Amino acid sequence: MNLNVDRLCVSFADAHIVNEVSVQVKNKQFVGLIGPNGCGKSTLLKSIYKVIKPREGEVLLGDINVIKANPKQVSRKLGVVGQFNELSFDFTVQEMVMMGRTPHKGLLETDSSDDYRIVEAALAKVNLASYANRSYNSLSGGEKQRVILARTLAQQPEFMILDEPTNHLDIKYQLQILSIVRKLDIGILAALHDLTLAAEYCDYLYVMKEGRVVAKGEPEQILTKELIAEVFDVDCEIYRNPVTGGLGIAYLQAGGM
Amino acid sequence: MQTATLTGNEPKKSLIHTRSGFLAMTGVLLIIMLLSAGAAVSFGQVEIPISQSYRILLHQITGIQIGDPADLASGSFVDIIWKIRLPRVLLAMFIGAGLTLCGTIMQAAVQNPLADPYILGISSGASLGATFAILVGFGSIGFLGQTGIAFWAFAGAVGASLLVLMLASSGGKMTSVKLVLAGMVINALCTAFANFIVYFANNAEGIKTVTFWTMGSLAAASWDKLPLISIVIVLSVAFFLLQSRVLNTMLLGDEAAVTLGINLSVYRRAYLVVSALITGVMVASCGMIGFVGLIIPHMVRGLVGSDHRRLLPTSVLCGAIFLIWTDVIARTIVPNVELPIGIITALIGAPLFMYMLVKKGYAFGGKS
Ligand SMILES: Nc1ncnc2c1ncn2[C@@H]1O[C@H](COP(=O)(O)OP(=O)(O)OP(=O)(O)O)[C@@H](O)[C@H]1O
Ligand SMILES: [Mg+2]
Numbered sequence: 001m002n003l004n005v006d007r008l009c010v011s012f013a014d015a016h017i018v019n020e021v022s023v024q025v026k027n028k029q030f031v032g033l034i035g036p037n038g039c040g041k042s043t044l045l046k047s048i049y050k051v052i053k054p055r056e057g058e059v060l061l062g063d064i065n066v067i068k069a070n071p072k073q074v075s076r077k078l079g080v081v082g083q084f085n086e087l088s089f090d091f092t093v094q095e096m097v098m099m100g101r102t103p104h105k106g107l108l109e110t111d112s113s114d115d116y117r118i119v120e121a122a123l124a125k126v127n128l129a130s131y132a133n134r135s136y137n138s139l140s141g142g143e144k145q146r147v148i149l150a151r152t153l154a155q156q157p158e159f160m161i162l163d164e165p166t167n168h169l170d171i172k173y174q175l176q177i178l179s180i181v182r183k184l185d186i187g188i189l190a191a192l193h194d195l196t197l198a199a200e201y202c203d204y205l206y207v208m209k210e211g212r213v214v215a216k217g218e219p220e221q222i223l224t225k226e227l228i229a230e231v232f233d234v235d236c237e238i239y240r241n242p243v244t245g246g247l248g249i250a251y252l253q254a255g256g257m
Numbered sequence: 258m259q260t261a262t263l264t265g266n267e268p269k270k271s272l273i274h275t276r277s278g279f280l281a282m283t284g285v286l287l288i289i290m291l292l293s294a295g296a297a298v299s300f301g302q303v304e305i306p307i308s309q310s311y312r313i314l315l316h317q318i319t320g321i322q323i324g325d326p327a328d329l330a331s332g333s334f335v336d337i338i339w340k341i342r343l344p345r346v347l348l349a350m351f352i353g354a355g356l357t358l359c360g361t362i363m364q365a366a367v368q369n370p371l372a373d374p375y376i377l378g379i380s381s382g383a384s385l386g387a388t389f390a391i392l393v394g395f396g397s398i399g400f401l402g403q404t405g406i407a408f409w410a411f412a413g414a415v416g417a418s419l420l421v422l423m424l425a426s427s428g429g430k431m432t433s434v435k436l437v438l439a440g441m442v443i444n445a446l447c448t449a450f451a452n453f454i455v456y457f458a459n460n461a462e463g464i465k466t467v468t469f470w471t472m473g474s475l476a477a478a479s480w481d482k483l484p485l486i487s488i489v490i491v492l493s494v495a496f497f498l499l500q501s502r503v504l505n506t507m508l509l510g511d512e513a514a515v516t517l518g519i520n521l522s523v524y525r526r527a528y529l530v531v532s533a534l535i536t537g538v539m540v541a542s543c544g545m546i547g548f549v550g551l552i553i554p555h556m557v558r559g560l561v562g563s564d565h566r567r568l569l570p571t572s573v574l575c576g577a578i579f580l581i582w583t584d585v586i587a588r589t590i591v592p593n594v595e596l597p598i599g600i601i602t603a604l605i606g607a608p609l610f611m612y613m614l615v616k617k618g619y620a621f622g623g624k625s
Contacts, residue, residue: 051512075518082512088368089508089563102506103518107499155517 001062001077001158001187002026003048008057010040010047017043018054019211023189025159025204030181030188032198032219035208036232041191042083044208045163048189049080061159075103079157081165085144087137093147094132097122100154122153125180141168149177153184162190166197199223199247207231223247279567286574293581294350298342300585302593305334313338345478346581348486348542349598352475353549353580354573355490355539359532360550361572362497365507365565366528367433370558373551374536377436377529378443380547382417383410383540385447385454388467392458406470407541414540417443418533422526431522473544473599475584482542493535494573500528501565508563546580546599548606553579555613 003025010018018040025031033041047054050071059066066074079100091099097119098111105111123129126146131139136147145168152160160181166174174194178201181188192198198205199219207215207222209231215222228236234251241248299310312323317339359374367376390409424439425431455464497504503524506514514521557572580598583605587598 046512050515070518071515071520072518075516078516080516082516087508087510089370089558091508091563095505095562095564099506099509099517102502105502107502 002060003159003187003189004058004060005044005048006058006060008044008047008059009055010043010052011055017211018047020057021208021211021213023206023213025187025189028185028187029203030190030201032202032205033189033191033208034193034195034198034205039208040211041208042163045082045161045189045191049078049082049161050074072103075155077158079152079155079160081145081148081152081160081162083163083167085141085148090135090137092132093123093128093134093136093139094119096136096147097150097154100151103155118154118156119150122150125153126150127176142170142173145169146173146177149180153180157186159187160184160189162188164191164193166192166194195223195228195249196247199249200244220247223249279561283570283574286571286578290350290574290578290581293578294343294346297346297349297581297585298338301337301342301588303334303337305338309334310338314343340480344480344483345475345584347483348475348478349580349584350577351483351486351490352539352543352546353553353583354494354577355486355535356546356549356580357553357572357576358490358494358497358569359536359539361554361565361569362504362528362532363550364554365504366525366532367436368508368510369433369437370555371551372437373548374532375545375547375550376440377418377421377533378440378447379414379418379533379536379540380545381444381447381451382420383414383537383545384467384471385417385451386410386413387470387544388451388454389413391466391470392454392460392463410470410544411537411541413447414537415533417447418529418537422529422533426526431525469597470544471599472597473546473602474595474597475543475587476595477543486538486542489535489538493531494569496531497528498566498569500524501569504528504565504569505563544597544599546602548602548610549576549580552606552609552613556609 003023005021005023007020007022008018009016009020021040021044023031023033023044033044035041043052046052048059048066050066054067061074061078064074064077066078098115100122101111101115101118120129120132123132126149128143128146128150131143131147136144139147145165149165162181165177165181169177174197178197181190182201190202192202202219205216205219205222206213207227214231215227223238225236225238228234228249235253237250237252239248239250240246295311295314296307298314299305299307313335315321315323317335356374360372363372363374363376364370366372386409387406390406421436421439421443422431424442425436455467458464503519506517506519507521507524509517511521553576554568554572557575558568561567561571580602583601584598587596587601590596590601
């Protein structure tokens with residue numbers, strides 16, 4: 001499923017947080033969104049998944065006009081792993097993941113054995129199969145993040161948006177989550193902080209600064225010393241990692257220090 | 258990866274969590290509720306043996322005679338049970354169920370396990386309405402003179418909660434913190450007005466009625482009051498049972514709910530209005546009965562979890578059973594005196610509530 005964001009603008013009161021941002025995700029690509037803290041990545045993603053109403057612009061997911069469509073219709077196609085993972089009520093992990101089935105369920109429909117199978121498979125995929133009866137609130141931050149991913153997998157979306165999905169995760173699960181998501185073979189738009197991981201997993205990158213897209217392209221082409229200095233205000237050297245053959249970034253120091 | 262069995266917070270995968278286990282438990286609770294209602298008619302200033310109460314009820318309802326027909330057909334016991342105590346016990350049952358239902362719904366709607374049916378300024382609104390009706394009244398102003406305390410309590414409750422809802426949604430999005438704060442503001446206002454009326458009222462008898470009314474009592478129960486209350490509560494239980502999935506996603510918060518296809522702001526408003534109406538009807542018929550809507554859902558959550566498909570039926574039944582027996586205590590604990598039931602629920606509920614606070618370390622309005 002393709003995502004087409006066209007000249008999206010978001011403002012809060014007088015502050016223009018996102019300015020005329022256009023993003024395309026085609027052909028089941030994994031597209032990354034990078035940029036410094038506060039540049040508007042989360043705001044952009046939220047206005048794509050209907051939590052914030054943009055001031056102007058259009059969002060098309062396949063042939064659904066996301067901004068006008070009702071949330072249920074969108075949620076059958078679009079899964080979101082966000083950063084809203086704390087609860088004041090407790091659920092078991094199984095109940096939590098089962099909620100991913102909500103978009104596919106009618107008012108009176110009960111959970112079928114298919115639903116249970118989907119939930120079980122989703123938990124197995126994030127290595128939490130034995131956690132089904134644990135209480136969600138007793139999990140660690142990283143485990144919670146994986147449960148949320150499992151819930152989104154259970155939603156069986158055709159497109160997925162992730163906002164810093166590797167937050168809280170140790171290196172093993174950072175790699176695991178990104179490869180799980182990559183293997184889903186659906187379109188992905190993810191805000192990422194780790195530039196090396198972004199270079200490794202993304203097919204295409206958008207770089208944001210102060211609410212605008214300042215660069216876009218394949219990771220190898222746009223992740224340059226000059227761009228990183230300009231956008232993140234950090235000096236670095238780019239090299240080819242001798243072991244993996246991938247892109248390596250050696251950070252030297254923050255500019256102006 | 259096999260770290261599954263840590264101690265502590267894990268809900269036990271017990272019988273309750275299987276489908277048949279849960280149905281069995283609901284059935285057992287239903288039977289306990291009906292048996293409780295039958296037994297509760299035995300208690301009061303005149304003690305009636307429980308077995309005789311059951312026989313009288315059975316005879317009255319189905320016409321089946323067991324034992325000495327003389328006990329069944331005549332005598333003051335039949336009148337006491339059928340005309341006085343049974344409607345009261347049934348009222349307790351429905352009010353208990355309704356208060357628990359509203360508590361559960363409010364807690365989901367404001368995403369705070371400490372919310373209760375009176376959070377929206379409903380109690381003080383109802384008090385103000387009742388106080389006004391008792392102490393000022395409308396005298397001979399046409400049809401307004403015909404309306405009773407109940408009507409004005411209802412109007413006050415609903416009016417106050419609509420005001421709270423309006424206040425909480427002013428300036429954009431309605432958040433739970435804004436709701437709680439708006440509730441406090443309206444509470445303070447209504448209480449001030451009610452006190453103003455009481456202060457200038459030259460009517461000792463009226464003031465006593467007001468006080469008694471605010472403490473909650475089921476003493477005014479009668480058969481002709483039951484149809485309204487029972488229909489309202491049965492319908493609303495059925496309505497919210499159908500909404501269980503939405504209620505579940507409500508607990509995840511607005512953002513997660515939207516990504517699961519549910520726009521909470523619409524549902525939240527609707528649920529709060531429906532709960533305010535139900536609470537209004539209940540307050541109008543029996544005054545304020547606190548803590549039931551707070552502690553019962555909380556304790557039942559500890560037993561069956563937060564999934565409303567299990568939580569709602571279980572807590573509604575437990576609430577009904579709880580209030581049936583609390584009313585028995587209110588009728589019998591002090592010989593020849595009938596205590597307002599609100600005093601008993603507060604005496605039981607407040608310490609439990611305190612225990613919950615200490616044990617769980619809840620943060621009030623922690624989420625906005
Ligand atoms: N509700 C709001 N009202 C006003 N300003 C907001 C609001 N939400 C976000 N902002 C501002 O918008 C800007 C962009 O925030 P956003 O969360 O999109 O940044 P981000 O790129 O996701 O940053 P991070 O890397 O830290 O997650 C920030 O300056 C933030 O303070
Ligand atoms: Mg962010």
